[in-house]
Amino acid sequence: xxxxxxxxxxxxxxxxxxxxxxxxxxxxxxxxxxxxxxxxxxxxxxxxxxxxxxxxxxxxxxxxxxxxxxxxxxxxxxxxxxxxxxxxxxxxxxxxxxxxxxxxxxxxxxxxxxxxxxxxxxxxxxxxxxxxxxxxxxxxxxxxxxxxxxxxxxxxxxxxxxxxxxxxxxxxxxxxxxxxxxxxxxxxxxxxxxxxxxxxxxxxxxxxxxxxxxxxxxxxxxxxxxxxxxxxxxxxxxxxxxxxxxxxxxxxxxxxxxxxxxxxxxxxxxxxxxxxxxxxxxxxxxxxxxxxxxxxxxxxxxxxxxxxxxxxxxxxxxxxxxxxxxxxxxxxxxxxxxxxxxxxxxxxxxxxxxxxxxxxxxxxxxxxxxxxxxxxxxxxxxxxxxxxxxxxxxxxxxxxxxxxxxxxxxxxxxxxxxxxxxxxxxxxxxxxxxxxxxxxxxxxxxxxxxxxxxxxxxxxxxxxxxxxxxxxxxxxxxxxxxxxxxxxxxxxxxxxxxxxxxxxxxxxxxxxxxxxxxxxxxxxxxxxxxxxxxxxxxxxxxxxxxxxxxxxxxxxxxxxxxxxxxxxxxxxxxxxxxxxxxxxxxxxxxxxxxxxxxxxxxxxxxxxxxxxxxxxxxxxxxxxxxxxxxxxxxxxxxxxxxxxxxxxxxxxxxxxxxxxxxxxxxxxxxxxxxxxxxxxxxxxxxxxxxxxxxxxxxxxxxxxxxxxxxxxxxxxxxxxxxxxxxxxxxxxxxxxxxxxxxxxxxxxxxx
Numbered sequence: 001x002x003x004x005x006x007x008x009x010x011x012x013x014x015x016x017x018x019x020x021x022x023x024x025x026x027x028x029x030x031x032x033x034x035x036x037x038x039x040x041x042x043x044x045x046x047x048x049x050x051x052x053x054x055x056x057x058x059x060x061x062x063x064x065x066x067x068x069x070x071x072x073x074x075x076x077x078x079x080x081x082x083x084x085x086x087x088x089x090x091x092x093x094x095x096x097x098x099x100x101x102x103x104x105x106x107x108x109x110x111x112x113x114x115x116x117x118x119x120x121x122x123x124x125x126x127x128x129x130x131x132x133x134x135x136x137x138x139x140x141x142x143x144x145x146x147x148x149x150x151x152x153x154x155x156x157x158x159x160x161x162x163x164x165x166x167x168x169x170x171x172x173x174x175x176x177x178x179x180x181x182x183x184x185x186x187x188x189x190x191x192x193x194x195x196x197x198x199x200x201x202x203x204x205x206x207x208x209x210x211x212x213x214x215x216x217x218x219x220x221x222x223x224x225x226x227x228x229x230x231x232x233x234x235x236x237x238x239x240x241x242x243x244x245x246x247x248x249x250x251x252x253x254x255x256x257x258x259x260x261x262x263x264x265x266x267x268x269x270x271x272x273x274x275x276x277x278x279x280x281x282x283x284x285x286x287x288x289x290x291x292x293x294x295x296x297x298x299x300x301x302x303x304x305x306x307x308x309x310x311x312x313x314x315x316x317x318x319x320x321x322x323x324x325x326x327x328x329x330x331x332x333x334x335x336x337x338x339x340x341x342x343x344x345x346x347x348x349x350x351x352x353x354x355x356x357x358x359x360x361x362x363x364x365x366x367x368x369x370x371x372x373x374x375x376x377x378x379x380x381x382x383x384x385x386x387x388x389x390x391x392x393x394x395x396x397x398x399x400x401x402x403x404x405x406x407x408x409x410x411x412x413x414x415x416x417x418x419x420x421x422x423x424x425x426x427x428x429x430x431x432x433x434x435x436x437x438x439x440x441x442x443x444x445x446x447x448x449x450x451x452x453x454x455x456x457x458x459x460x461x462x463x464x465x466x467x468x469x470x471x472x473x474x475x476x477x478x479x480x481x482x483x484x485x486x487x488x489x490x491x492x493x494x495x496x497x498x499x500x501x502x503x504x505x506x507x508x509x510x511x512x513x514x515x516x517x518x519x520x521x522x523x524x525x526x527x528x529x530x531x532x533x534x535x536x537x538x539x540x541x542x543x544x545x546x547x548x549x550x551x552x553x554x555x556x557x558x559x560x561x562x563x564x565x566x567x568x569x570x571x572x573x574x575x576x577x578x579x580x581x582x583x584x585x586x587x588x589x590x591x592x593x594x595x596x597x598x599x600x601x602x603x604x605x606x607x608x609x610x611x612x613x614x615x616x617x618x619x620x621x622x623x624x625x626x627x628x629x630x631x632x633x634x635x636x637x638x639x640x641x642x643x644x645x646x647x648x649x650x651x652x653x654x655x656x657x658x659x660x661x662x663x664x665x666x667x668x669x670x671x672x673x674x675x676x677x678x679x680x681x682x683x684x685x686x687x688x689x690x691x692x693x694x695x696x697x698x699x700x701x702x703x704x705x706x707x708x709x710x711x712x713x714x715x716x717x718x719x720x721x722x723x724x725x726x727x728x729x730x731x732x733x734x735x736x737x738x739x740x741x742x743x744x745x746x747x748x749x750x751x
Contacts, residue, residue, distance in 0.1 A: 045089075045096070052100060057362055058122045068126065078108040078115060078126030092738055117207075140441070141210035142166040144174055144202050146217055151515065151547055153220040157193035162186050164204040176202040195223045195684050197513045197549055218515065218549055223684060228258030228298035236292055236307055243310040246349045247283035247387060252276050252292055259297035266292040281387070285313040299641030316349045319390035322382050328397050333404040335373040340366050342384040342392075349387035356382040375401050406436035409478035412470055414485055421488045424527040425461035425565050430454050430470055437475040444470040461527075461565050463491040494566035496523040500532055500573060502560060508577045513551035518544050520562040520570075527565035534560040553581050586611025588618065588677045589689035596696040599731040600664040603693060604631070609654040609677060617678050618645045620687070622660055623671035629659040662695060667733050670694045697736060698744060700729045710751035711744055719744050 049067060050056040060067065068079030075083060087099035104116035108125050111118075113132060115125035124130045144164040164174045174186040179198055184190075192198055198219055203212040234254040254261045264276040269288055274280075282288055288309055293302040322342040326332075342351045354366040358380055372378055378399055383392040412432040432439045442454040447466055452458075460466055466487055471480040500520040504510075520529045532544040537557050550556055555578050561570040586609055593604035607618060618635075620643045622628055628643050633656040635645035645656050660673070671694075675687035698711075701719045705712035722729070723736045736744075 049100075052097065053119050055119070055122070060119065060122050060124055066124065066127075070126075076108075076126035077110070077128075078103075078124075081106055081108045081115075139208075139210065140167060141212040142171055142174075142204040142206050144204045144212060144215060146200060146202055146215070148200060148217055148219050150217050151219065153222055155222055156195075157191050157221060158219065159189050159191050160200060161189045162202055166204070166206045170207050172205045172207045174202065174204040176200060193221060195221045197515070197551065199549070218547065223678065228296060229300060230256075230258055231300035231302040232256035232261050232264075232294040232296050234264055234292055234294045234302060234305065236290060236305070238290060238307055238309055240307050241309065243312055245312055245314045246316060247281050247311060248309065249279050249281050249350070250290060251279045254294040254302075256294070256296045258300075262295045262297045264292065264294040266290060283311060283387070285311050299643075316345075316386065316388035317390065318345045318348060319392040320344045320348075320351045320384040320386050322354055322384045322392060322395060324380060324382060324395070324397055326380060326397050326399055329399065331400045331402055333402055335371050336399070336401065337369050337371050338380060339369045340382055344386050349390075352385045352387050354382065354384040356380055373401060375403050406474065406476045407478065408434075408436055409480040410434035410439050410442075410472040410474050412442055412472045412480060412483060414468060414470055414483070416468060416485055416487050418485050419487065421490055423490055423492050424463075424494065425459050425489065426487065427457050427459050428468065429457045432472040432480075434472070434474045436478075440473045440475045442470065442472040444468060459565075461489060463489050491566075492527075494523075494527040494564065494568065496526060497568035497570040498522045498526075498529045498532075498562040498564050500560055500562045500570060502558065502573070502575055504558060504575055504577055506575050506577070510577065510579050512581060513549050513579060514577070515547050515549050516558065517547045518560055522564045527568075530563045530565045532560065532562040534558060551579060553579050585679070586616060586677055587685065588675070588687040590673065590675060590687050590691065592673075592690040592693060595690070595692065596694045596699045597662060598699055599662055599666045599695060602629075602659045602661040605658055605660050605673070607656040607675065607687060609656075616647050616654070618654075618656060618687075619643065619676050619678070620656075620658070621674040623673065623693075625663045625666070626671070627661040627663075629661065631657040631659055633657060660693065662693070664731065665733070666695050668695050668697050697729060697732055697734075698740060698747075700732070701744060702747075711747040712751075713748065716744055716748045 046061075046065060046067070050061060055061055066076075068075055068082060070076045081103045082099055085099040085102045087096055091099065104114065104119075106115050107113060108115055109128040109131075111128040111131040113121075113123070118125045118131060121132045123132055142164050143166070144162055146163075147161045148158060160176075162174055162176060164171045175183050176186050176190075177183045178192055178200055179194065180201070186202070192200070198221055199216055200219070201214050201216045203214045205211050232254045233256070234252055236253075237251045238248060250266075252264050252266060254264045265273050266276050266280075267273055268282055268290055269284065270291070276292070282290070288311055289306055290309070291304050291306045293304045295301050320342045321344075322340055324341075325339045326336060338356075340354055340356060342354045344351050355363055356366050356370075357363050358372055359374065359378055360381070366382070372380070378401055379396055380399075381394050381396045383394045385391050410432045411434070412430055414431075415429045416426060428444075430442055430444060432442045443451050444454050444458075445451055446460055446468055447462065448469070454470070460468070466489055467484055468487070469482050469484045471482045473479050498520045499522075500518055502519075503517045504514060516534075518532055518534060520532045522529050533541050534544050535541050535558075536550065536552075538559070544560070550558070555576065557574055557576050559572050559574045561572045563569050588607055588609045591606045591608070593606075594601075595603070597603055607620070609616070609618065620628065622643065628640075630638055630640070633645055634647075634654060635656065636648045637646040638644070639646070647654055662671075670692050672691050673693070674691070676684050677687065678684045701715045702708050702711055704715045704718055719736060719741060721727070723738075723741050726735050728735050
C-alpha cells in the first residue's frame with residue numbers, strides 16, 4: 001500500500017546532523033543506490049525479457065537462459081551485442097530496455113533476420129540455425145493510402161489516417177513525414193495543424209523486405225476564426241426513472257456543429273468527475289443518478305444534465321453460455337475462421353469476458369474471429385464469465401483441418417479482342433481470377449518482347465499487326481497456359497502537337513507559395529496526349545503527373561510543354577511570376593517565471609510583443625486542464641473561452657501578464673505552452689521564448705529544508721527513505737523512481 005504524508009516534515013536537530021562524518025552520508029547514499037528497486041541481477045534478466053517481449057511460455061521463454069548464452073557463462077552473439085550496448089548484471093530497468101531497443105534492428109547471429117523479427121516470430125536471435133523461413137516469392141511492395149486527398153483544404157487542422165495493404169508476406173511498418181520533416185513510424189491517426197501549404201509523404205514496407213515507392217499528397221490548412229459560442233449537446237441511453245437488474249451499461253453521445261466536441265464528463269451519484277471515453281457500468285444497488293456534460297474545442301461548456309434511475313438487486317448464479325460456429329467432428333479445407341458468441345441469462349449480470357485455447361495452448365481473451373490452420377486433428381476450448389463472477393464450464397469442440405491441393409491455374413482475360421483494329425494506339429486492361437489459392441501475379445509480352453509484370457492498364461502504339469501474350473500464376477505455383485490475341489494499330493496522320501495551359505498567369509504574384517496545375521489536350525482525331533513536361537527556372541526537366549507546389553521566394557520562370565502519341569512536340573511555353581513572403585510586422589516572446597512547480601501551484605507568465613502591426617491578436621494555448629487567470633495587459637479585448645487578447649491600436653509594444661495554474665491531480669512531467677500572434681490578414685507567427693513548465697517531484701524535496709533552491713542533506717535522506725518505502729508525496733500520483741533519486745544525489749553533490 002502506497003503511503004502519503006504532509007508537505008511539512010519535522011526536521012531533526014540540524015546541529016547533530018552536521019556533526020556526522022560526511023563519509024557516513026556517502027556510504028548511506030551508496031547503500032541506497034545499490035539497493036534501488038529494479039536493478040537487475042543476472043538471474044532477474046530472463047523474467048524481465050519475457051515480460052518486455054511477452055515471450056513467457058513460448059519456445060523462446062528466456063528462463064532457459066539460451067536467449068543470451070551458448071552455455072553459461074559463455075555469451076552467444078545476441079548476448080555479446082547486449083553486453084556491447086551496456087547491459088550487464090548491474091544494469092537497471094531503464095538501461096536494460098534501452099539496450100534491448102538499441103539492438104533490435106541488429107542481425108546478431110547473421111542469419112538474415114533482425115533480432116526483433118526473430119523475437120516476434122519466436123525464434124532465438126542468437127542462434128543462426130534457428131530463424132523464420134524467408135519468403136522469396138513476394139516481390140510486390142505494399143500499397144498505402146491516405147484519407148487526405150491531393151489539393152484538399154481543411155480548417156485549422158486535419159487528422160490523417162493511413163491504411164496499408166499487402167498481398168504477400170504482410171505489412172511490416174508504415175512511415176510518414178510531414179513537410180519533409182523527420183520520418184516517423186505510423187501507429188495511429190495523427191494531427192497536422194501547420195497553417196498554409198502542407199505536404200505528406202508516406203510509404204510502407206512488407207515482411208519480405210519490399211519497400212513501397214513514396215507517395216506524396218499536397219493540402220492546405222486554413223486558419224479559421226469563426227466564433228463558436230454554442231456548447232455541445234450530450235445524450236445518455238439511460239432514461240429518467242428507468243429501472244435495471246443488477247447493473248446498467250451507460251453510453252454517452254456528444255455532438256457539436258461548431259468547433260467540435262472536446263471532452264465529455266460524468267459523475268455517478270455526485271462522485272468524482274470522470275472523463276468519458278467508453279461505455280461504463282453502474283452497479284450500485286438502489287436509487288442512482290448520473291450527471292453528464294461536454295465541452296467543445298472553443299471552450300464552450302454545456303449545462304449539466306442529470307438522470308435518475310434504479311438498480312434492482314437480483315441474485316445471479318447462472319453462468320453465461322458460449323457457442324462456436326465450428327461444430328464437433330467437422331472438417332475444413334486448409335483453414336477455418338472461428339467465431340464465438342456468448343450470452344447471459346435474461347436478467348443476469350451480463351457477459352464479462354470470453355476465453356479460448358487452441359489445442360490446449362495458451363489461454364487467450366476472445367475479441368474477434370480467429371483463424372486455425374494447423375493441419376490434422378484440432379480442438380478449441382472456450383468459456384465465458386459474467387459480471388457476477390459466474391464462470392461457465394469449459395466447452396470443447398474437435399475438428400479436422402484437411403490440406404487440399406490446388407492444381408487449377410488462374411484465368412486471365414483481356415479487353416483487346418482477336419482481330420480487332422485501333423487508331424494510333426490502344427490501352428489494354430488485363431483481369432485475372434483464381435478460385436483456389438488466389439492470383440499471385442499477371443504477366444504479358446507485346447509482339448514477343450520481354451516479359452512484363454502487369455500492374456495497371458498499358459498502351460500499345462506500334463503501327464501494323466501486333467500481338468499480345470498474357471498469363472497468370474497463383475499462390476501455389478500453378479501457371480496458366482499463355483493466351484495470345486492479334487490486333488492491328490492503324491496509323492492516322494497526326495501532325496498537330498498538343499496544347500498545354502497553366503493556371504499560373506504571366507506577371508502574377510502569390511503569397512508564400514502557389515499550386516500549379518497543367519492541362520494538356522490534343523486535337524480532335526489526333527493520337528492523344530502522351531506526356532507533359534515542365535522546368536523551373538531552366539532547371540531539370542520533370543514529367544508532370546499532378547499539381548505541384550512552388551514556394552521559392554522571388555521571381556520564378558515556369559516552362560511547360562507536351563508531346564502526343566504520334567511524336568509531335570509542342571513548342572515550349574513560359575510564364576514568369578513572383579512568390580512573396582508575407583510576415584506579421586511583430587514578434588512575441590514568452591517568459592515563464594517559475595519553471596518547476598508542484599501540482600496545484602501557479603506560475604506567472606509574461607508575453608512581450610514588439611512591432612507595429614495593426615489589429616493584432618495573441619492566442620495562448622496552455623496544457624489541457626490548466627487554468628489561465630488574466631492579470632495585467634493593455635489589450636482592447638480579452639476572450640476567456642479561447643484565451644485570446646486583441647488590440648485595435650498600433651502601439652509599438654504590447655505586454656500580457658497572466659497566471660497559469662496546474663491541476664491538483666496532474667502527473668509528473670514537462671508540459672508545454674503554445675501560442676501564436678496573428679494579424680488582420682491571417683498571417684500567423686509563433687510565440688518564441690519559454691514554453692515548458694515542469695511538474696517536478698524533485699521540487700517537493702528541495703523545499704523540505706531551509707534553502708528551497710538546493711538539495712540539502714536532510715532533503716536527500718528523506719528522499720532515500722521515501723524511495724525505499726514507496727511513499728507517494730502529497731499531491732503526486734507516484735513515488736520517486738531510481739533515475740530521480742540519482743538526479744537528487746547529483747544535485748546534492750554539486751550544491
